[in-house]
Amino acid sequence: MGNNTFVGDILILEGLNVTSQSFIPAFILLLLIYIFILVSNIGLVVLIFRSKSLQQPMYLLVCNMSINDVFGATIIIPHVLRDLLISDSERYIHYIDCAVQAFCVHLHASASHTVLMIMAFIRLSRCRSVIFNLFCDNASLFQLSCESVLINNIYGLGYTVVLLGSSLGSVTITYLRIAMVCLSSKNKALNSKALQTCATHLVVYVILVVSGFLIVILHRFPLLAEHRKVASVLGHVVLPALNAVIYGLQNKEVRQMIKTFKVNE
Numbered sequence: 001m002g003n004n005t006f007v008g009d010i011l012i013l014e015g016l017n018v019t020s021q022s023f024i025p026a027f028i029l030l031l032l033i034y035i036f037i038l039v040s041n042i043g044l045v046v047l048i049f050r051s052k053s054l055q056q057p058m059y060l061l062v063c064n065m066s067i068n069d070v071f072g073a074t075i076i077i078p079h080v081l082r083d084l085l086i087s088d089s090e091r092y093i094h095y096i097d098c099a100v101q102a103f104c105v106h107l108h109a110s111a112s113h114t115v116l117m118i119m120a121f122i123r124l125s126r127c128r129s130v131i132f133n134l135f136c137d138n139a140s141l142f143q144l145s146c147e148s149v150l151i152n153n154i155y156g157l158g159y160t161v162v163l164l165g166s167s168l169g170s171v172t173i174t175y176l177r178i179a180m181v182c183l184s185s186k187n188k189a190l191n192s193k194a195l196q197t198c199a200t201h202l203v204v205y206v207i208l209v210v211s212g213f214l215i216v217i218l219h220r221f222p223l224l225a226e227h228r229k230v231a232s233v234l235g236h237v238v239l240p241a242l243n244a245v246i247y248g249l250q251n252k253e254v255r256q257m258i259k260t261f262k263v264n265e
Helices: 023-050 057-085 095-123 138-142 150-184 188-218 222-249 252-264
Strands: 010-012 092-094
Touching: 010 095, 023 057, 057 095, 092 095, 138 150, 150 188, 188 222
Parallel strands: none
Antiparallel strands: 010 092
């Protein structure tokens, strides 16, 4: 594999390091596990949907988790099974496919954490009936409980720190490297284009991070409930609108398609 040179958007995958004698047992074992995941989880979803007695919040969350588990397994296992059957030199993936797979992996992990947190909320006893927010979220559900939610707060804060910390770290490192490339490059047109693209992305990212931090911090101060509502609107209303404008209208091809559509009308 070392003699092969891939250019463009082709990436090489290492795959599982198994011997020629053990790859067949490994393939069969992994295939059986994947079949079990599909059959057990899909069967559970069908059972819940067909039984009216099971159509309760807890079982609907179990259903959600089963669908998410099938999704997560399907992202990874078929790809690994394929790589077990081909030679090292053929284990490649297009960059865009790799990015989509990475997105799906993180989506699956985030959904799993969210479902588990909501399951914990359902088991808490409730002695309040007012949601002090514009919509239901984790913090609002915490405030309904008459029990101690210390463990839930610790878990939620830990998850938030890991999520936002990894996000901030990766974005900071990426933009530092972009800045270094721009500083060392003498191509003004390329630098200008990179600056324009990065600036709009950073504006959206900063709004996302700030609104996220504000929501996490402000829900611990009941007297600042109105400020928290504003932060929630900023994160869940303003950002989707900005994304459509910034990433849609800024794109030359999208603008051209809009103009073509208007002309055809």
